[in-house]
Amino acid sequence: MRELERDLPDSAGTKADTTALPRLAIVGRGRMGGAIAAAAERAGLSFTVAGREDAASVLAGAEAALLCVGDDDIATAAEGAAEAVPPLQLVGHTSGATGLDALAAVTTRGAAAFSLHPLQTVPHAQADVTGAPCAVAASTPEAVAFARDLAEALGMRPFEVPEERRAAYHAAAAMASNFLIALQESAAGLLAEAGIEDARELLAPLVLTTAANWAEHGDAALTGPIARGDEATIARHLEALGETAPELLPLYEALAERTRKVAEGR
Numbered sequence: 001m002r003e004l005e006r007d008l009p010d011s012a013g014t015k016a017d018t019t020a021l022p023r024l025a026i027v028g029r030g031r032m033g034g035a036i037a038a039a040a041e042r043a044g045l046s047f048t049v050a051g052r053e054d055a056a057s058v059l060a061g062a063e064a065a066l067l068c069v070g071d072d073d074i075a076t077a078a079e080g081a082a083e084a085v086p087p088l089q090l091v092g093h094t095s096g097a098t099g100l101d102a103l104a105a106v107t108t109r110g111a112a113a114f115s116l117h118p119l120q121t122v123p124h125a126q127a128d129v130t131g132a133p134c135a136v137a138a139s140t141p142e143a144v145a146f147a148r149d150l151a152e153a154l155g156m157r158p159f160e161v162p163e164e165r166r167a168a169y170h171a172a173a174a175m176a177s178n179f180l181i182a183l184q185e186s187a188a189g190l191l192a193e194a195g196i197e198d199a200r201e202l203l204a205p206l207v208l209t210t211a212a213n214w215a216e217h218g219d220a221a222l223t224g225p226i227a228r229g230d231e232a233t234i235a236r237h238l239e240a241l242g243e244t245a246p247e248l249l250p251l252y253e254a255l256a257e258r259t260r261k262v263a264e265g266r
Contacts, residue, residue: 021045021146021153022090025058027077028068032094034125035118036068039154042130052077059084064146066116067093074098078105085109090146092116092138097170099163100139107139114138114147117170118156121177130155137163183255186248193244219266226259 024047026037033049040047048058052069059065059081065088067077074093081091082105091106092114103113120132134156136147144160151158161169184207188199196202213221225233234256241249 021149022063023047023061024150025050025055025062025065025088026068027052027055027058027065027081029125030068031122031125031127032118033068035122035127035129036066036094036154038126039129039156043153043155045153052080055080056083059088062088064088064090064150065092066150067091069093071095071098071102074102075105078103082106082109082111085111090114090143092147094118096135096173097167099166100137103139112138112140112143112146114143116147116151116158119173132156134158135161135169137161137166183251186251190241190245190248219262222259222262222266224259226256227263 024040024045026033026040026047026049029049029051037047037049048062050058052073055077062084065081065084067074067081069077074095078091078093081088085091085106088106089111090113091103091111093103094116095102096117096119098115100107100113100115107113115135115137117135118129118132119135120129121127122129134151134154136144136151136158137160138144138147148158184200184203187203191199191202210221225231225237237252238249241252
């Protein structure tokens, strides 16, 4: 289905030489840690995996470490990793919004910091990150090169994000992914309130086709009553929402205003 196709990288031309990468310790057995470990195994990387409670056992034998832990736990995990510096030389995290300053515990010991954030949803530990764009940042040029090589070896497409713009980058990612789920759940709930069953099954083709059209055409893919200037239809929508799901009125009005701005800017 073209809506679900991804422009995969050329495996022969973009992947780094995995034999040149240092032994990697992956700390964290959750969704991200599992997905990264699965990608590392497919790539033939030299790596070990441990949970936070037994991280010391794998950090001691690694030259690079990737902390796949929650944002609030990065600094604490970095303090544990600092005990293995040296021989540990590179320590990274997988957060999109958190800066490299969260790894201060290892940089003060002489290690370089980096981050690697797959720009895709990772709903479970078996998620495949192959072909996903991957935001990278690092504290030294050498660490940037390592982060890019690691991302490519894992099958992803690295791009750099300025350190001072990380929060804006991650906000964009959340809007494109998390908010999309919330929006579709709102639409599905409205259909259910209208007495229509199988809302997700009915809406999915519309959602997927719309996403594919946006990917191909950008704002030119915008259709519907706002794009046509059909304010009478918008008024009927608002009336129906007021009767059926009044809690969705603020959401609809905010999105309608933003949609008008997009339509005007085309």
